[in-house]
Amino acid sequence: MMGKPNPNPEEEKSLREELLGPILLGERIIKLAQEAESSKVDCAELARKVQVVCDNLRSVVRVVSGSQCGVNERPIRRIVGEVSKNLERTVALVRKCKKHGGVLRQVFSMTSTGDFRKVWNLLESSSGDMEWLLSIFESKGSNVSLPPIASNDPILAWVWTFIYTLQLGQPKDRAEAATELGSLARDNDRTKFIILEEGGVLPLLKLLKEGSSPDAQVAASNALVNITTNQDRVVAFLVDSHAVPTLVQVLGDSPMRVRVSVANLVSAMAEQCVVAREEFVRANVTRPLVSLLSMDTVLADPMAGRASLHSLVLNLSNAGDATSDGSSRGSSHHRRDREREVESPELRYHVKVCCAKALWKLSKGCLLTFKKITETKGLLCLAKIIESETGELQLNCLMAVMEIAAVAESNADLRRAAFKRTAPAPKAVLDQLLRVVKEETNPALQIPAIKAIGSLARNFSGKDPQVLAPLVAQLGNRDVDVASEAAIALGKFVCQENYNYGDHSKAIVEELDGIPKLMSLLQINHRQQVHGLKLLCFLAINVGNSKVLEQERVLGTLERLARPVQSQHPELKDLFAKAIHHLTLYQPGAQLHRQPLGL
Structure with missing residues (x-):
């Protein structure tokens, strides 16, 4: 089944069994x-219509049985379920037309023309629905008509049609169907849910x-990018379906333009889950991402006896063309080289932008990614891009470094091991952040760089003015946002959790x-004024x-x-009180002239 996995598959009937039920009911x-004693003409008309329905059901059985690749069962089950309900209504009506004993029973079993008309319309x-389904199979999904079951919800019919085209159509038609599904899913969460529920995700992945x-x-x-956006369920379904490898x-x-779209999909999934x-990290996604990010890097600034940052990144790019077990990809490698020769610089730049965004x-908050990037030459690659590129590519690399540093901030051992000041990669990254x-x-560029430095505040010695x-x-x-971020970062240098807070202060x-x-900065009446006040309190306490x-x-x-700020931030009450107390100890006459703060 191509739809959403059933949590209890052993309880679900096979599709052939589900089709057999209404066929047997139709024969009944x-x-x-044929045995009706009243309304014989109407019953005969119903029987002819039921025969058509049964013939169509048998045709669907043949299609399902003869399909080698399998077809999406969800629409079939939905339609067959509705057919079964209508046949139940029909059998109840036809039963009333049999001969019954007693006048009273005959009165209660009387039928009207209106009853037959209702049932006739249901059978129609x-x-x-069955004819639409068969036409879809015959046209391999190219039918865009609307079945009666979806008359009140045409999106459902369109989704079904495009899914069948994905499974049965020609390559060009399948590409168009994927595009249409993606368009339906854009900015419409309900349609995203329908595509998932109706079994559209796996055919897209297969394509x-x-x-x-x-x-x-x-x-x-x-299309998968559009469907997964703001849809945690779709991301979880893809992960559970082993889509990541x-x-x-x-x-x-793959060709470069395919890699752009896949890198975007990696970003969309990673952002949500x-x-x-x-x-992704377990599947070693960082290898192709870093390899693509570092392509086109030329060997420059040769250094006697030492490998430059350029050469280290270049070596990483060459290493990225190997498989995870270190073997060469042979003809695949040469094919990609030929493809690169005809790709535009704009496309290659776009690939890097998308790969940097994926990293x-x-x-973000992922320890596994932190280890993978810091234990390889990923940091060197990011540092080189920040140094040599501009615009969106530079920004995405800065954002990646910011998130890596944020993970380091919460783990002292990893932070000290991965960001040793004497190691080439951390030094290269820090140099670029400071630059x-x-x-x-x-x-937009300054803020992530400032945040990253602040996250690493506890790695710096007390005599490091070039960082401060x-x-x-x-x-x-x-820019108040930049100034506020600087205050936040400096606060991490001078808070008492930092061993060197005294020297930094x-x-x-x-x-x-x-x-x-x-x-x-504090003269600006701004919502972020609190960050400057916290920094000022730390400094007052440390060097009062x-x-x-x-x-x-x-x-x-x-x-x-302090008074207006603490009304919105009561958690800072003790910090304000302590800072003011320290200052009054060291400033002559302060006790005589100050008014009670009422903290």
Whole structure:
């Protein structure tokens, strides 16, 4: 069955058994009609219509039995179920036309012309449904008419038709059907659910896997992207259906435009489901993604006796053309080389953009992705792209690094092991993050770089002004979001969970002139003002005896802003109180002039 798996398959009748029931019921109706004592003409008409329905049912049995590839059973079962109900109504009516004993029983068994008309219309609908089904099989899905069963919901008929075309049609027709399903699914969650329930997901996956034509693969993959968007059930179904290894295989050995669509599908699935992320990583999806991301990297800046970042990434790209067991893909490798010769630079760039996005989505909160990327040369590849590229590709790589760093933040052992400052990959990544923070002016690029540095705050020694200086400088950024992210990141350097919080605090206050910039940020009445206040509290607690804090009137600022902020953030009450207390200890006369804060 191509539809959604039945949780109790042993309880579900086979399709042939389900078709046999209404056939036997139809024969019984015909026999009863022949034995009718009243309304004989009407019963004979019903019998002829029932015979047509039974003949169509037998034709469906032959199609199902003769199909070598299997057909979607869901529409057949739906239609046969409706046919069975209508035949039940018919048999009940025909029974009333048999001879009954007693006047009273005859009165209760009387029929009217209206009764026959209703049943006749029901049989007409059943006949129309069966004829539509047979026409679909005969035309291999190209019939676009509407069966009576779907008259109130034409989407259902269209979905059925396109699914049958996927299974029975010619390659071109199958590609068109996939495109149509994708169009139906776009921005319509109900249609996505219908496609899943009616068995449309697996035929799309099969079309993608077969590789009959790149057009069909792209159409199938794009359709699956549309169907999976905001649909956790579809993603879970694909994972349970072992789709992940198929997608990884297609991603690793297909024309470039197919890889674009498959990388987008990986992103869509990974974005919604952590289980999908883990399954993709177990299937080694990072190998083709990183390999594609690093293609076209040329050997530059040769260094005597040392491998440059360029050469390391180039070696990674060449290694990516091997299978997971290290063997060469032979003719497949040469075929891809020939394909690359005729691909446009725009397509190759687009492939990298989509692969970088997939790595970004796979990295979010996934420890397995973190290990896979940091234990290989994936970080070097990301660093090189951030250094050499611009636009969406650079942004996606920055977002991937940001998510990798976020995972590192929650695991001290892995963070220390994977982001050693002396190792080439972490150093390359950090250099690029700092460069982006200092040199870029686009907040969309600066913010993920700042977040990544903040996540790694506990990896830096207490004497590391070259890391703190760019963050402190961004406290004065005109973009409030950038300035607020800088405050959040610096807060991770100076909070007491950071072993070097004292040294970091002194550097910010005494060496980097951070307090004036922070005070300017606090003058902006903004919803993110709380982040600047938290940073100021940490600094007041850690270096409350600094003359800079007194000169910048930090105590007055905290007293003025703490009350309105804590009304929205009561969890900060103790932090505000502690900071104000520290400042009053070190500032002469503060106790005499300050008003009770009522914290």
